[in-house]
């Protein structure tokens with residue numbers, strides 16, 4: 001069980017209000033990702049849920065019971081920190097067993113749970129090492145192990161993968177998703193990496209300056225962003241935004257078109273521009289197009305091989321049904 | 335210092351300092367050794383020739399020797415215990431965010447800047463004086479008979495004075511150690527259900543073990559040779575005669591340089607035994 005409900009929660013540090021009144025419900029078993037730019041209050045929100053920070057006003061309910069005043073240890077949540085926060089003087093075994101020892105479980109029970117967690121996380125060979133003798137990915141797994149042995153109502157992850165290299169990050173991402181499928185426990189995952197958000201989440205919460213911009217499934221956010229911010233934040237590379245006359249033609253203040261929704265031709269098209277940098281990723285090529293007279297730069301995706309050299313003239317035609325229109329307030333128009 | 339040339343240049347330039355330091359150590363050490371094998375009574379005939387190990391035998395068989403060793407160890411042990419325990423508590427207190435933190439920290443560190451002689455005199459006359467001392471007033475305020483600290487509780491008094499002097503040092507080292515503790519570790523322990531006491535025991539104390547080792551090692555080295563605090567308070571009476579003080583008495587009060595030098599050699603041996611002992615017990619913390 002792990003249904004978490006925030007009711008008009010606010011948080012201020014001194015005079016600065018970091019989280020304005022915020023309502024959010026996280027359903028039992030859901031994998032929820034908080035995503036947003038640096039400093040938008042993701043960690044703060046997670047720490048409020050964990051109980052490591054006191055909320056300034058509002059209410060937090062866990063499984064329907066008011067948990068606002070409940071100390072962190074009693075909330076039944078487990079947290080995985082960005083720095084892993086392993087206990088350096090304890091072996092991996094002792095690290096994982098620590099929450100169980102604190103809960104005064106029987107030694108036999110502790111042993112079997114630690115062994116179980118080690119098996120799940122491929123840590124069996126490392127149980128007697130110190131954290132200092134492990135690689136980044138192994139430390140991460142120990143931190144997760146320490147969280148899962150408690151069998152918590154929900155897991156809280158604060159950017160757990162940001163200290164890992166790219167390849168390991170992809171691997172751990174899969175392992176965490178796998179773990180979620182197996183345990184079916186509520187997970188709240190903080191990241192500023194929208195790829196992590198898109199690939200892992202059941203539900204994404206996009207935050208900006210402590211305000212929830214939109215809540216929805218990854219594809220919902222991709223196809224129907226509520227406003228310009230979400231449209232720009234979700235999707236990689238970023239959506240192209242065009243203002244001015246071209247937008248007015250569509251009856252909007254701004255129009256947005258994703259790089260993957262542009263047709264590219266060397267001979268004809270709606271918009272004409274000059275090729276800048278081309279980023280070849282193998283399967284796709286992203287071409288930066290300048291001097292279109294629409295925006296500083298447009299990014300377009302080209303699949304397969306295309307020979308577009310720096311300085312070549314190129315034509316872009318947006319797929320009109322994929323065009324997003326935004327009004328003066330930045331809200332998406334239907 | 336990669337090339338042969340720069341290495342030898344470096345050696346050459348370090349040489350004066352090394353030679354000076356070596357001389358600084360070796361000259362007194364050799365002289366001590368030299369005198370310890372002589373009968374040398376400056377006011378009673380001067381150099382009376384070689385006597386072999388007689389001084390060594392006499393120093394140990396004197397009835398004052400073992401009590402002096404004991405007094406030394408009691409003072410060192412007592413001060414270490416008090417400074418480490420109180421140092422940890424104070425460091426944790428000072429680590430809390432509070433109003434006037436800067437001033438409080440300076441106040442805590444202040445005793446370290448007071449010369450040993452001065453602080454001992456202040457304690458002797460201001461606090462421990464059985465008639466006019468503050469402690470005497472306090473005792474009388476509660477209707478108790480004032481204690482004449484330095485004669486009735488001489489050992490306790492000395493340990494108190496020396497602890498007061500060394501507490502700032504311990505606190506300072508332990509405070510910097512506590513400040514280097516990753517706060518996420520404490521938060522993780524809190525979420526893992528550790529009570530404040532458990533967090534102290536399982537997280538903070540192990541984190542401090544290295545700093546505690548350093549405090550113990552450094553303090554032991556200095557405490558083995560405390561002198562001024564005893565000289566200006568009890569003058570070695572009432573069972574507070576440490577090994578250092580005994581040597582002082584042999585050389586200057588009995589004017590027996592040979593006997594004192596033999597005592598000095600024993601003190602060196604004792605210091606080394608303690609050092610090896612400490613290294614064994616706590617030294618493994620340093621290379622972990």
Ligand SMILES: Nc1ncnc2c1ncn2[C@@H]1O[C@H](COP(=O)(O)OP(=O)(O)OP(=O)(O)O)[C@@H](O)[C@H]1O
Pocket residue numbers: 013018036037038039040041042043044045192
């Ligand atoms: N203890 C604190 N005291 C004062 N301000 C704080 C404190 N902790 C965080 N803040 C402020 O709250 C805001 C949100 O911080 P938070 O750590 O939640 O950001 P974040 O979204 O996690 O960013 P990042 O992606 O960089 O980790 C920031 O503007 C930060 O300066």
Ligand SMILES: [Mg+2]
Pocket residue numbers: 042043044159
């Ligand atoms: Mg953060």
